[in-house]
Amino acid sequence: MRQNISVEDALESILSQARPIAESESVPLSAAFQRVLAQDLPSRVFHPDADDSAVDGYAVRGEETITASVATPVRLEVVGEAPAGRPFAGEVQRGQAVAIYTGAPIPKGANAVVRVEDTVRDGSGVWLLKPASPADIRHRGDDLRQGEVYLHRGTWLNAARVALAAAMGYPSLPVVRRPRVGILSTGDEVVEPGQPLPYGGVYNSNSYALAGQVQEAGGEAVVLGKVPDSLEALGRSLAGVGLLDVLLTSGGVSMGKYDLVRQMLEKDGRIHFWKVKIQPGGPVLFAEYRGLPVLGLPGNPVSSMVVFHLFGRALLFKLLGRSDAPYAGIQATAATAFGANPSKRAYRRGILRWTPEGFTVETTGNQSSGVLRSMVEGNALVMLEPGESARVGDRVTVIPLGFTV
Numbered sequence: 001m002r003q004n005i006s007v008e009d010a011l012e013s014i015l016s017q018a019r020p021i022a023e024s025e026s027v028p029l030s031a032a033f034q035r036v037l038a039q040d041l042p043s044r045v046f047h048p049d050a051d052d053s054a055v056d057g058y059a060v061r062g063e064e065t066i067t068a069s070v071a072t073p074v075r076l077e078v079v080g081e082a083p084a085g086r087p088f089a090g091e092v093q094r095g096q097a098v099a100i101y102t103g104a105p106i107p108k109g110a111n112a113v114v115r116v117e118d119t120v121r122d123g124s125g126v127w128l129l130k131p132a133s134p135a136d137i138r139h140r141g142d143d144l145r146q147g148e149v150y151l152h153r154g155t156w157l158n159a160a161r162v163a164l165a166a167a168m169g170y171p172s173l174p175v176v177r178r179p180r181v182g183i184l185s186t187g188d189e190v191v192e193p194g195q196p197l198p199y200g201g202v203y204n205s206n207s208y209a210l211a212g213q214v215q216e217a218g219g220e221a222v223v224l225g226k227v228p229d230s231l232e233a234l235g236r237s238l239a240g241v242g243l244l245d246v247l248l249t250s251g252g253v254s255m256g257k258y259d260l261v262r263q264m265l266e267k268d269g270r271i272h273f274w275k276v277k278i279q280p281g282g283p284v285l286f287a288e289y290r291g292l293p294v295l296g297l298p299g300n301p302v303s304s305m306v307v308f309h310l311f312g313r314a315l316l317f318k319l320l321g322r323s324d325a326p327y328a329g330i331q332a333t334a335a336t337a338f339g340a341n342p343s344k345r346a347y348r349r350g351i352l353r354w355t356p357e358g359f360t361v362e363t364t365g366n367q368s369s370g371v372l373r374s375m376v377e378g379n380a381l382v383m384l385e386p387g388e389s390a391r392v393g394d395r396v397t398v399i400p401l402g403f404t405v
């Protein structure tokens with residue numbers, strides 16, 4: 001078992017153990033949001049399907065309109081109309097125009113469009129006050145060309161990507177099976193919300209934070225409840241976890257006599273590493289238990305969430321074959337001071353704001369790992385290398401929580 005390793009070494013150890021999920025399933029578009037595409041998707045269609053109008057106006061022969069102006073308007077005969085979805089069947093001849101609407105194919109014979117606001121309707125004709133513009137025509141395939149791949153395997157399906165799959169003609173999509181992620185909380189003091197809280201007790205918040213984080217990363221959260229601090233109970237729970245791809249445990253990984261997750265995994269599993277040089281979350285462990293990867297998260301609520309963000313997300317991304325990064329850093333200007341940890345990389349909770357001067361970040365205040373509020377009030381982690389502090393005005397690296405690039 002390796003101990004006191006760097007974030008980079010810990011990530012490498014975790015990712016080298018993770019085997020991407022090979023199974024996929026087909027889901028209707030309406031269920032594809034926040035899934036991961038399992039295959040490359042070539043477009044089934046051209047979009048636009050034909051050269052069409054980008055504006056409401058009149059489709060004309062452009063060369064006939066070159067001299068049009070307010071002082072010298074050009075009159076054309078309106079021979080029909082082309083609403084979107086009902087293309088004009090004929091051909092525009094010399095001296096003619098067709099009333100056209102945004103999205104309608106340009107009729108045969110026409111090669112330019114005059115916007116309706118640059119015209120005056122006059123009975124069966126129309127006066128053009130400006131030359132027609134070929135720039136108001138969108139060309140077949142400007143957006144999508146049939147057969148070309150626009151969405152690749154490993155793509156996280158956000159709203160725009162599901163919409164693009166729809167635009168390409170797919171009613172359902174092949175997606176990677178969601179990794180099943182078991183969540184087991186430990187600790188005699190941990191009580192389910194709704195139960196009376198005994199003296200010294202604490203409500204189980206970690207299971208719910210982790211369940212949400214697992215889903216945000218694309219996994220299926222299987223909340224396994226909590227086990228008391230006894231090796232026997234823990235052993236029974238671990239034996240009965242069922243079909244899982246990953247197990248997350250919360251608590252019981254530190255130095256205490258009752259920190260049984262570590263003891264159990266030492267005895268019956270294989271611990272790859274224990275303790276990473278980070279704060280919060282230092283006591284994190286990564287192990288294998290009967291072939292199941294186990295990420296042991298420290299019990300403190302902030303530590304558990306931060307460690308999941310740094311390591312759990314990366315593990316799930318690898319299992320899902322996601323091609324985007326699990327998180328990313330940006331630069332911001334410190335609006336308050338941030339204190340250093342002398343020997344560990346620190347992740348302080350901050351409030352990231354976009355201002356006219358760029359990104360700024362302010363501390364959430366009390367940085368204790370037990371203050372879950374800091375994860376609610378904050379929207380970012382300020383990353384400080386060992387010994388690095390920040391004064392007001394310093395540039396710092398910040399990991400936004402809630403979006404990736």
Ligand SMILES: Nc1nc2c(c(=O)[nH]1)N[C@H]1C(S)=C(S)[C@@H](COP(=O)(O)OP(=O)(O)OC[C@H]3O[C@@H](n4cnc5c(N)ncnc54)[C@H](O)[C@@H]3O)O[C@H]1N2
Binds near residue numbers: 187256298
């Ligand atoms: N002698 C030392 N003691 C501790 C060290 C150390 O290095 N030497 N490390 C500290 C650090 S850092 C952390 S983080 C914690 C991690 O400890 P555990 O993972 O063993 O967690 P527990 O002791 O079980 O609990 C810690 C804390 O979190 C609360 N908790 C636990 N589970 C939940 C839950 N599901 N929902 C909400 N809150 C939970 C628990 O009541 C404790 O207050 O160890 C330090 N100790």
Ligand code: MOO
Binds near residue numbers: 302
């Ligand atoms: O790592 Mo502990 O997470 O500092 O409280």
